[in-house]
Amino acid sequence: MPSIFIVEDDENIAKMIEATLSMVGYDCEKCPDGKEAVQRILEGRFDLILLDVMLPGLDGFEILSKIKMKGVPVIFLTALQDVGDKVKGLRSGAEDYIVKPFETVELLARIEVVLRRTGKNRKKLSYLDIEIDLEKHLVTKGGHAVALTPKEFDVLVFFMQNLDIAVTRERLLAAVWGYEFEGESRTVDIHVQQVRRKLGLKGRLVTIPKLGYRLESL
Amino acid sequence: MKKQGIALWQKIFFLLLPLTVLAVFLATQAALRINFRETISGEIERSRWEHSFFCTGVQNKLSYEKSASGNPFLGKEGIGRALVQMTSEQTANSAQGLAVYQNKSCIAFSNTPFELRSGPLLEDLEKKPLDSQECRVVLRNEKNLYYTVSASLLPIENESYELFTVREITSVYQNQARAVRTVEVFLFFFTLIAALFFYFALQLLLSPLRHVNSGIQEIAGGNYSLRLSPKGSAEFRSLSRNINRMARSVEENIEQVQNLADSRKRFIDNLAHEMKTPLTSILGFADLLRVKRSVSEKQRREFAGAIVEEAKRLQSLSGKLMELIFAESAKPDCREIPLEELFREISLSVSPLLARRGVRLLVNCPGGSLWADRELLKSCLYNLIDNAAKASKEGEEIELSCSFLSDYVLFSVSDWGMGMDEKTVRRATEPFYMADKSRSRKNGGAGLGLSLCARIAELHGGSLRIKSKLHEGTTVFLSLPKDRPSREESESISSGRKEASNEEAS
Incomplete structure (x- = not known):
């Protein structure tokens, strides 16, 4: 099963996402801090990253620019509905973005689409x-x-x-x-x-x- | 300027140039005329003088003739002969014409271009006959030639003769015509030179106006930081200075509005984030409970627990927001509050909170009373004690005390808990600022408590000051003015509050 890395500073949201993803069988890891997340992404092997935009330490955009060469697809999680932020997110190389709050199945569908596009989902x-x-x-x-x-x-x-x-x-x-x-x-x-x-x-x-x-x- | 018809420089140009040219034209014309008149009167004088010279000549000649012939009376014929001979002699070497008349008939003449006893002179003589000493001179124009004709009486041997002389003065008129033409040419070139001079002078004088104008255009285009360099004459320098003053105040206002808009946006962004974060958890966990086929008892407890926790967070956020909105819009209803009563009420309302955390409150009340809005002040102190309790570990103490200074009542809430670093102290009163988000959220904080307290202090014309050291504890000082604010003061406070809220927009 694909492994997914969740970078989210709010404990409950991270727990909720983990519960949602493990329900369909994805392997999950969580991280609440920007700097630590960069470290773990560069060292680990993940198929997809769910990245919160507002984070302590480094924000989502900064993290994305630091881990670009790794080539791991990224979906932004954001509370901002600004179109400007959407464009910024996608232009900086994110595969998709999802606006909080979101429904369980919508999150799963977005993940499925991105994994299919990057060829990392189940064949x-x-x-x-x-x-x-x-x-x-x-x-x-x-x-x-x-x-x-x-x-x-x-x-x-x-x-x-x-x-x-x-x-x-x-x-x-x-x-x-x-x-x-x-x-x-x-x-x-x-x-x-x-x-x-x-x-x-x-x-x-x-x-x-x-x-x-x-x-x-x- | 170009689009609005005639430019200023053109107006000044077309006003000044004809005026100057006209003035010069009139001056030269007057000079020419005076000069001409003087020349003519000179010529007339000369004619008169020459005429009298002839008269004397004639008299002398006659005397000579008389003495030569030895006859004291020449008689009419003798005189006539002498006159004829004399006229031809006299005029032989001069341009003068000469004629002698007796009883309107010509006795002798020489070198006369026309009948002398005629025309305007004759009319003049008929109107007023000559008297014996008079020499009359008139100007006469004949076939484009100009003459002076002089006349006088010549008494010889009891007979009255009339002596006429004529002299051509056409050259005077020709000179005058030449002078007029010269002046015309001069005037033409003068006009050209004056036009050029005025054009360049006006361009030079009005160039600061263009400079000012282009500056204003740039300022109007949005470059409010542009300042004009004062150039040109005093009026333009003062204009530039005033425009600079205007631009400065526009820039300051724009900056203020921009700051206000920025902090409003920051507030809204933060609020959206603070509301959406708990909502995301609530919606996510609730959805999991809804769509999942089987939920274990452990999971159910975990999910529901998270939902309740996050819902409480939302509740606390909305409560704090309401308080903040109330503090923004309410005028403080200041009354005299006895301190002991206030402290008793506060101790009572914080006791469940303190019991839950196992923290003890020490109250140090000096007695007396102060003027303040009871509910706002209680809310402020409650928040400060709540913060202190959150920073403290179980079994620690919090102190609430109050002291009267010369002008201020100083409240202080101290704890000996975790404390804050400098950066956190600086930002502590910013709305939604949380030093440790996850810990604050666990405690149900939304990051609004201290900004609410600061607003309440401001409302009363007081201030909030935080002294803290990491791991050693925090003391928050709330100072309120001691005296009952007078009417004007309380109004100025409320208007000052508006300004302050504009600045912070929180």
């Missing part, structure tokens, strides 16, 4: 006898290929990446169809039903009233 996903080859865009169940439409494929991947996590229809819509999609949540329901039927996931891909869906492990 294969498996769940029971279902296997997904992300590179070949192939789904097999019990060794036999299952034909899925591209959207159904994305829906399945999203559920398997967020195993045991309740996913709201809005979140699924945003992750698979994109933020700009203005379709109805019925579209989501239809695709989920298709995925459930084609892969025999009845009783596993469950509907949670007033919330959304969850793919549950054994």
Whole structure:
């Protein structure tokens, strides 16, 4: 599993992020101090860094400029909603930024996107006898290929990446169809039903009233 | 300036140049005229003189003739002959013309360009006949030539003859015409030279105006730190100085507004950060509880505990913010407060806080009373004691004391806890400044307590001073004016508060 380094001075936020990430199985390390963080990033081997902007010692931008040559993708965590800060963050080499406060699943989705882009995420996903080859865009169940439409494929991947996590229809819509999609949540329901039927996931891909869906492990 | 029609230099130029040229023109014309008149009257005098010379000549000649012929009476014919001979002799070597008349008929003439007893002279003679001693001279223009014609009576042997002489003075008129032309040429060149002179003089004199103008343009363009160098005449120097004064005050005002905007932005940024940090934890943990399929008992306690902790932090922040807003907007309601009563109330309200931390409060009350806003003062002292308690370890002591100085009432809150370094002391009253964020947050601090205390002190016209040494403890002095503030003073305090709040914008 990819290892993620959390640089955040607020203890509770750091704890919350760690709990969120370990829920889907990422390895996490935390650090509350800027200078110490630079040291540990340069010495360690991380796949992704979550970097708070306002930090004691060194701020996020300064840390980023010091660890650039390491080539580790960085996502900024910021309480500032200024567009100016966004541009500064992305221009200085961050992959993405996420504005506090954020939802659990949104954080996971952003991380997934960045890991996929930098090629550090999982190439294969498996769940029971279902296997997904992300590179070949192939789904097999019990060794036999299952034909899925591209959207159904994305829906399945999203559920398997967020195993045991309740996913709201809005979140699924945003992750698979994109933020700009203005379709109805019925579209989501239809695709989920298709995925459930084609892969025999009845009783596993469950509907949670007033919330959304969850793919549950054994 | 160029866009607004005629420029100032052009106005001055077109006003001054014609005036100068006209003045010079009139002066030269007057000079020419006076000179001409004098020349003419000189010529007339000369004609008159020459005429009398002729008269004398004629008389002498006649006397000579008489003595030569030995006859005292020449008779009419004899006189006539003598006159004819004389006229031709007299005029032989001169440009003068001469004619003698008797009873309006010409007896003798020589070298006359026209009939002398005619024209304006004749009219003049008819109006006023000559008397015996008179020599009359008139000017006459004949075929573009100018003459003086002189006339006088010549009595010979009881007969009255009229003697006319004529002299050409055309050259005088020609000289005059030449002089006029010369003056015209002079005037033409004078106009050119004057125009050039005025142009360059005006450019030179008004160049400070352009300098000032371009300076103002630059200042108006936003370069408020520009200062003009005083150049040119006294008016321009004073103009430059006044513009500099204006620019300076504009610059100062802009700076003030900028500082105000900066500190407002800093305050908002800090506030956003302080609000979003607990919110992030609350939302994150709550979301985890919502979406996670199974939450262990340990996790549930941990998550919920964090949520409660962070929510309390938000609560404390909003409480402190409300107090700060109240202190910003409220006018202190000053009343006389007995110190003992005040200290009793404070001890009571801080006792749960002290009990929780296991810290003891020593109160040193000298008695007496002071003028202050009761609630604000209590809030201030509560905050100071709260800070002292947070800095102290269990079992340590805090001292609250008060002493009366000449003009001030001096409160002090001392602890013997962790203390602060110099940098922290300097920044302690900045809103949202926290020496140790994680520790402050654990204690529910938002970094607003001391800035609230400083504001309350300011409201009362007093001040807050911090003395601290790392690991040795801290004493905070709150000094308030002893006397009841008079009406004007309290107003000036409240307006001073506004200014102060503008400066700090907190």
